[in-house]
Amino acid sequence: MRSKRHGVRRTLWRAMQQPVSPRQAGMMRFVWLLILLFAVQIVTGILLSLYYQPSPESAYESVVFILRDVSFGWLLRGVHYWSAQLMIALGMLQVIRAFYAGMYKGPGRIHWYIGMLLFLSILAFALTGSLLAWDQTAYWGAVGAMEWVEAIPVVGTMMALVLRGGHQVGAATLGRFYSIHILLLPWITFYLLLAHLWLQSRIRAEQVPMTPKEK
Amino acid sequence: MILVLEPDAPQELVESLCRDVESLGVTCEVSRGPREVIIALPPTVDSVELQKLMEERREVDVIPILTEPEYVRQRGRRKFMRSLLAGLGLLSGVAAGIPVVGFLLPPRKQLSQPNRVLGGRVWQLSRNETKLVRLRGKPVLVINDEFGNYHAVSALCTHMNVCQLEWDPSRRLLACPCHDGAFDVHGNVVAGPPPTPLQTFEVEVQGDEIYISREG
Numbered sequence A: 001m002r003s004k005r006h007g008v009r010r011t012l013w014r015a016m017q018q019p020v021s022p023r024q025a026g027m028m029r030f031v032w033l034l035i036l037l038f039a040v041q042i043v044t045g046i047l048l049s050l051y052y053q054p055s056p057e058s059a060y061e062s063v064v065f066i067l068r069d070v071s072f073g074w075l076l077r078g079v080h081y082w083s084a085q086l087m088i089a090l091g092m093l094q095v096i097r098a099f100y101a102g103m104y105k106g107p108g109r110i111h112w113y114i115g116m117l118l119f120l121s122i123l124a125f126a127l128t129g130s131l132l133a134w135d136q137t138a139y140w141g142a143v144g145a146m147e148w149v150e151a152i153p154v155v156g157t158m159m160a161l162v163l164r165g166g167h168q169v170g171a172a173t174l175g176r177f178y179s180i181h182i183l184l185l186p187w188i189t190f191y192l193l194l195a196h197l198w199l200q201s202r203i204r205a206e207q208v209p210m211t212p213k214e215k
Numbered sequence B: 001m002i003l004v005l006e007p008d009a010p011q012e013l014v015e016s017l018c019r020d021v022e023s024l025g026v027t028c029e030v031s032r033g034p035r036e037v038i039i040a041l042p043p044t045v046d047s048v049e050l051q052k053l054m055e056e057r058r059e060v061d062v063i064p065i066l067t068e069p070e071y072v073r074q075r076g077r078r079k080f081m082r083s084l085l086a087g088l089g090l091l092s093g094v095a096a097g098i099p100v101v102g103f104l105l106p107p108r109k110q111l112s113q114p115n116r117v118l119g120g121r122v123w124q125l126s127r128n129e130t131k132l133v134r135l136r137g138k139p140v141l142v143i144n145d146e147f148g149n150y151h152a153v154s155a156l157c158t159h160m161n162v163c164q165l166e167w168d169p170s171r172r173l174l175a176c177p178c179h180d181g182a183f184d185v186h187g188n189v190v191a192g193p194p195p196t197p198l199q200t201f202e203v204e205v206q207g208d209e210i211y212i213s214r215e216g
Ligand code: HEM
Pocket: A038, A041, A042, A044, A045, A046, A048, A049, A052, A063, A077, A080, A081, A083, A084, A085, A087, A088, A122, A123, A125, A126, A129, A130, A131, A132, A133, A181, A182, A186
């Protein structure tokens, strides 16, 4: 346990200390910005979970309670919401950028795969988070998203059943989405980010894709 | 100015680099170490030209070396920037901390929410029509039925506590858009999956004003 922790810290420290060549700098700025937003999400998310109640009877009311009665509740919920939107926007830009840089090929393409997994986990955060408010918009959003999951060939039907906890979006879905949102995804995302940084710290200059100007 | 290469840089690469550099009219001094290969250049080299040359070579990082006055100036600037950053960091830490502390303090539980609201005016609601109002944050439907009697029931379907009921004037029922649940004007379930009746509220008509209230 101790040595693992040490590994985490060392990876972060290395990634922060390492000089970055101008070619990598643009990419890394985005990655650090995403990490910052993720940290904001963790802080505001943990705070929101103090008052949020993931049951159909009280979910909506607990959100209204946060907005109206808890001091600065409106602010923390707003920050959680907008920072989520920003993460999605940044993630998309990063994917587009990595695509045009040709990151999906060559010896550095492991970055592309990890980056795509990271982007997917951001989307999964947004999907599971947006059901939590448990109003009509949230409900129909989840119904639509689950139909979309069902459309995946072969495994879709089962995936939708597991995610929904039944044939319809209901109390079980709310519980599952909540648990995924605050327990599962944060750790997955954390380790993906760590892997991203760790790989970054051992990348060699010639593996960084060329910018169009250099070509 | 020095050029830094990977420790296993091939000799041909180093030689071709030296040729490039010498084309700028300076001598090229190579030193091979265990962690990198360094090519040292005299400070007289034209750094702009050199950068331009090296941009075409993806294997090389160009690291400028400063003269002493430049270094002293930069160190002063760094010190200033560092204290500026620390100050700003402290300031924003406090600014972010205030809302967090406020959030953590136990809220004054819902204080001033009335148990009675004006649900509308008689002339706003003809027979076989409904109006949506909010009582303590929850949606409530005020119904004027086909006989001119007023009712008030919760507008949230009891099946999932999320879908909002709508008045169906032809069936004279409250219909749920989610799974076809239906309730009558008294809140009783008449169709579909909802397990329990709707919460009902008192209705009082005073002059042309309709008031909705709940006990407690
Ligand atoms: C790591 C920690 C996180 C925790 C503990 C957490 C916790 C929560 C909680 C308790 C809620 C319900 C409150 C509400 O609906 O306002 C929520 C909502 C939400 N979360 Fe998170 N969250 C985390 C990270 C994220 C991330 C990374 C995203 C990114 C995309 C995200 C996106 C959302 C969205 C879109 C909502 C709905 C907001 C709304 O309805 O206003 N969350 N989160």
